[in-house]
Amino acid sequence: MTTAAPDTSTERGVAVHLQDLTRTYGATRALDGLDLSIEPGELVALLGPSGCGKTTALRILAGLDVATSGQVLVGGRDLTRVPANKRDMGMVFQAYSLFPHLTVADNVAFGLRLRRTSTSARRARALEMLELVGLGQHASRYAAELSGGQQQRVALARALAIEPSVLLLDEPLSALDAKVRVQLRDEIRRIQLEVGTTTLFVTHDQEEALAVADRVGVMNAGRLEQIAPPVDLYERPATPFVAEFVGLHNKVAATVSGGTATVLGASVPVIDGSITSGAGVAMVRPESVSVSASPTGTASVVSVGFLGPISRVHVQTEAGDALMAQLPSALAVGLAPQDRVDVSIAGTPVLVVAG
């Protein structure tokens, strides 16, 4: 399922269309008829497990890989057979892509040097880009003298220096530690909004994708399962795969009738894509499950995991369902394994699939 985007270019970016892209490696089908449209100036994140084809899609868009069939359209131009060095795209790789023999400034100016920009102009542009990523004072250093996070900032500045029509980010944060990852993630989004370049961001980290993207596309087995704004994707997953991949889920027996599901004794609305009637399995998010201590409760606590501001409580119902509840840690204080608890679920819509 894809969302169509208008085929127009604006001052702040160009439209990108990947049409029916297929890529096979021998018997392996890395991409299986992928359709993806990105609006001008939009940041789309491709999310999925390893081997789902997200990096292949990005590399085909960059021209670093060739599609077995299908089309790549950028700003209305067919780039399918255009070589990578003529595509005018900026790319940030996972790591280690800075040229070690060049200073930070020379790295950033590299693309401009190839375009025969004058020395003074490319120096000025390089410094401007380094200021943008907060590394203006490191212009004369070498890559080996920078931290991993700083190197990725320089790589971002280098990609943006050539004013690319499309910015491609290939898991740029995966080699960084957690704190730097969050900082740089937010910075990438700030800069992308500032320069307005159409951006494709590939990641396997759902939190990263949900945090930075205008829309998130979830890929599975070479196809796009669903593409939607982060909130929609989270709250209304179109398929069980999306529901399971984006966020944690409890699978609970449910009965559907008249657009409503009965789950753990509560009536909740069902979302599009659910079965229309009969017995099935509801995908219930941990934050929709509440537990409260009660000597006469119908479930017992199996374990409590403290995660700082939140805690995850695993319970077992008398009916045999294993559930996970996610609640503010203040509400989980005092809960211990073997405690009796009452379990309830919130009235948020759920996806119910055939059991």
Add this chain to the structure above:
Amino acid sequence: MSSTHASGGRRLAAAAPALGLVPFLLFIGIFLVVPTVTVVATSFQGADGGLTLDNIRALGSEAALTTLWHSIILAGSTAIIGGALGALLAWLVVSAGPTSRLRRVTLAVSGVLAQFGGVPLAFAFIATLGFSGVLTEALRSWPGVDIWGGGWLFGLKGLIVVYCYFQIPLMVLVFVPALDGLRVQWREAAVNLGASRWQYWRHVAVPLLTPAFLGSVLLLFANAFAAYATAAVLVSQGNPITPLLIRSALTSEVLLGQANLGFALALEMIVVVAVVMTLYALLLRRTSRWMR
């Protein structure tokens, strides 16, 4: 008492890694430091054991200078030819892929040929390109070409050809790791930024490989400059290169009593190699900031 034992044990434990170096340091002392000191000291001694500069002055004679020049020509030309052809072959090997048969076979053969010198190598060339060599005879009978050419094989030109036989595979062995170190991301980043294949090589690959290439060429230079056995077998008349002149000084009956000149010539070779090593150190200093 027990604390004394404990601190003694700690000291022993701290010294243990250094103790492991003792055999190595002994080896270096006996086979590098002592001979070098002997060479330096004896270079300034006359036949009577007295201090003299005659041996050093003799290094300025026309014969010694010509021989040194030949040695430098031989080492320099085979380092450049071996470096260029070896680098090209290494690139072909690396391009074929990390698990290719070409790579496995070439590296295995290079490992053997890089060490194939001395009598067997000289004999192989004499048997092939000598006056009655297999190839010489074959080309003489058809198409009637004489590659014997007055015995060039047994002079400086011949040494250049024969030395390349082990210089090229040595270059392959030392240069393949440098080519393997070129990351795919660098090429893809360059291409993504607009570089053609030529521009990638010019602006990225060649500058990155230059320190390793020059380092390898200097290694080849030192390797050829100090080589002796192949030349000793191949050249029976005259002393076209310094190692052969040292042999003459030490063993010739004509030059009897000039053994100490041999030590002075050895000192000259040490100086040349020291100059080469200094050049290499300067090169490394220039690139040390980014080669971490």
